[in-house]
Amino acid sequence: MATGSNPLVSDRNIDFLLYEVLDVERLCAYPWFSDHDRGTFGLYLQSARRFARDVLFPTYKPTDENPPEFRDGRMHVPEPLHRVVPGMVDLGVINATRPADVGGQQLPVVVAGLASAYLMAGNLSAYCYHGLTAGAAHLIEAFGSDWLRQEFMRRMYDGTWTGTMALTEPQAGSSLADIKTRATPAADGTYRIQGSKIFISGGDHDLTENIVHLTLGRIEGAPAGVKGISLFAVPRLRPEGDGLVFNDVHTAGAVHKIGWKGLPSLVLSFGEEGDCRGWLVGEPNRGLAYMFQMMNEARIMVGMNGASTASVAYYESLQYAQTRTQGRPLTAKDPAQPPVPLIEHADVRRMLLRQKAIVEGAFAVLATASLQADLAAHAPDEAARVRARLLLDLLTPVAKSFPAEFGFESNALAVQIHGGYGYSSEYLPEAWLRDQKLNSIHEGTTGIQSMDLLGRKVVAEGGAALRILGDEIRAVAARARAAGVDAAWSDAVEHAFDEAASLTMHLGALGMQGDAEAMMRHSVDYLMLFSVLVVGWQWLLQAAVAAEGLKLRAHDEDFYRGKLKAAQYWMATEIPRVRELAERCRRGDDSFSGMRPAWF
């Protein structure tokens, strides 16, 4: 990377993933993407890059330092966001992947997603108003009535209104089974909504004229638990006559988040005056199933948030390490010699390469998962669609939690490289460290992702998804061997997969025998193991493509050598952990599960 201003995300790496690793141009052969080619992808990417670097990034620090304020019952958003949030609409980010008939561009999710990484890295909060709106509008597009599509979705996709997802309630937290928000059928076909929601991102602001909350609630008489949850579109202002009237949606308070400062997280109160109308989306009691569409998209988005937040910090610390001089090499301590740049110290290079391996590993997993979303929706062949859906479902918990957990470590390394300066708010890395911490919590904690992976995804359809992953890994290993990549790396990744597969059978058998607790006890260890493996697969693939590229494009040698070194790092440092983690899961140590509350 050239020194200079922070690139946020590496163009060369994104192009490498799109065109060399994933060959996304092949999507253009499908009817759905027939208006696209590398040229249209490039235009979209370029506009996102430019906006992120020139417009968004300069607003990041002012946004972090000057969050929206709660005044007179409303959230007031400070100036720079009033400029850049509406400004971003023109890029087409809200409905980039949606069909032309709803105003979208029918771009592949993989292209739009990687373009959004620049915007997230530039100003995460600013982007996420649109990210949330996209998910909410897509729910209406998929399951809503024509009236809702016309009145609500259209205005959300065109940026006139924003959207939120309103799931969490103060008493229930992650336990959606305990949602209490009530919906009472009214004579006009709508429902009267009454209840309280918390941690609603973008739940109020003065950036647009209206906000639509995609809200989970219970219709009177519905079954208890998750089977009695319905989905409603609840606008802050409702259409009445020619205008909009207040819909009894109150902002009851703001949570003082430690990061994502530009995007308020709110307590909302619906129906305090008995006059809050909600429009049912889809069928009664199927709300959670619908919401999973948004949650699954949101999980990939959170993964992208995490990778982007780690990326911008990585480049900041890389630039710092290239320019800040300090100390001398281990073997040349003569104080008369000038000090060297930090990057000359092996341990600083270790921290930088670890960041690179995490950041680029995360983007590779996210790009691969996103490509599966495109294939699952648009591949002409049904078997290919089914296969892609299984792989996407399998990868989603990894794509969500790996950037959050490893990204947090990566962000801490960016602080560490900055030394005492990194510990100050005069420098940016500490702000990104704060931003990153949310990603292991929202949209399903890491613990919840681990239960989704082990309890559902790897055992679904008799382990079909795991077999697909195995096939992918073996194909990549063969390609790497053919490209001249160190055969030990291919062996190691294949062996790690075999260990994971054998462990999965062992744990699955415990579940079949009725001991779900033993099966799930080490689910987070399992998720970490699985993440290391999946990222190892992606690094092996990148190494294969880099080795091929070295022969074809010698002028790009620096880039490919860096890829091979990062892959080497992953094989040497992370892949060997799979064995240790697998043994840990298999032994099933009961120290914590057997720990009684009184013993702490």
Place this chain on the structure above:
Amino acid sequence: MATGSNPLVSDRNIDFLLYEVLDVERLCAYPWFSDHDRGTFGLYLQSARRFARDVLFPTYKPTDENPPEFRDGRMHVPEPLHRVVPGMVDLGVINATRPADVGGQQLPVVVAGLASAYLMAGNLSAYCYHGLTAGAAHLIEAFGSDWLRQEFMRRMYDGTWTGTMALTEPQAGSSLADIKTRATPAADGTYRIQGSKIFISGGDHDLTENIVHLTLGRIEGAPAGVKGISLFAVPRLRPEGDGLVFNDVHTAGAVHKIGWKGLPSLVLSFGEEGDCRGWLVGEPNRGLAYMFQMMNEARIMVGMNGASTASVAYYESLQYAQTRTQGRPLTAKDPAQPPVPLIEHADVRRMLLRQKAIVEGAFAVLATASLQADLAAHAPDEAARVRARLLLDLLTPVAKSFPAEFGFESNALAVQIHGGYGYSSEYLPEAWLRDQKLNSIHEGTTGIQSMDLLGRKVVAEGGAALRILGDEIRAVAARARAAGVDAAWSDAVEHAFDEAASLTMHLGALGMQGDAEAMMRHSVDYLMLFSVLVVGWQWLLQAAVAAEGLKLRAHDEDFYRGKLKAAQYWMATEIPRVRELAERCRRGDDSFSGMRPAWF
């Protein structure tokens, strides 16, 4: 732990370490400690506990939210600190371990250190004014002239003045060889000091009438590098006639630290007007050697900061997990049943037990290291003193960096357990997470600690310290076997030691062959491996004592069972990592060291 207010640090655990694990009462048989017994230790501990809980802890959040302000060239400290910082002096914290003839109580370092943990957990910044003063005054006590002891040290020990350590300069960072501050001999026997220092904690404030900066500088004509550094006492106000006059020490600016908000970190400028006088401490050009006394004490103190910061957060998340209800057990999902406390979920218990293992493991290492400081100074037998000094030196990099690195993870788990609430500044865990991050940076970064351990400590005197550790570990393993602790645990810790020792020989041989880079390449991995081993040794010891205690004190069963479970956790989860880390160090993977700057 009983629910209720946060205990900051567990009394039962501290008493366990002092009296059951380390038997510190035996120190009272030495002449130096002859005025002490468990009663006097208890009184000192009790006053620290009470002050920490009743007075300090309520000021933590106000201090975090309302840091000192830079106004008219001075730092102005807000109210609560004006009350509690001087209030703490009466506990005797500044010179608790110092001799009676300088006003101290001659308490063991291990007792005073564990008492200070309560104060650090209560309000880290408030305590550290005194921690820094103690280290600075001790330097004058050890190396200063009678005049300096009378005029400076005495006032620092009695709390009238405070002290700082002024090492770091803006251009030099961790590289003390590049210190530029100049000292010019003057006719009056003092020196004229000129230079700039940065990150000076407590470098200015309005809590006391004066501040003495123990400052590293170069006397004109001194050799380049670390061999030309001298130590000076440079007061903000200097004694002249009957009063104090300004000594040309200016506060040039404040660093906006992200934690430790009550303790300002400053840029100081000495001698802008050519009238800054410094008093030489000890001999010229020996400053760094002297400063190492303070730095070594400070490293143990930083370890204690880290353990305390992890401790208070652990208890906060434990209480939260005991009281907050959410969700249902894996095997009882009936939504008609009431939700259970978070602690009933296995993964929450995993996070809590991991915190407990880290916090109590860190305190055990710190207590053991501190006891060595007492033995090294006061054991009647010279061989015992030498042995203790070697062990203390060996343990110091672990005692400094383990609480910082693992503590940061532990603090992040406390945030995670609080879920979305943990991500808000309405709750305390996020503040402790910020506080913790400094501990891997100041007083020698984790990278510097790793070079100290591998490059100096384990190879010193032909590996003498490592052999002592081996003897200690074998003795503990035998004791644990005799107490009926699972023999596999003793085997595992002994085996981990053998792996570490064999690796050390291998790496040492590389160094002897002249390949220092290969020897030191994985020094941070080595430090992590060594830390896991040392903490494993301490957990095995605690398990042995707990197993013995179970037979003797059945009423304390809950406490001992918890100790055994935490030990089990460490054996199952961390000790197996030693093998993997040792293999990593031995393989000597050169991915990062071979990475060229242009390849990133």
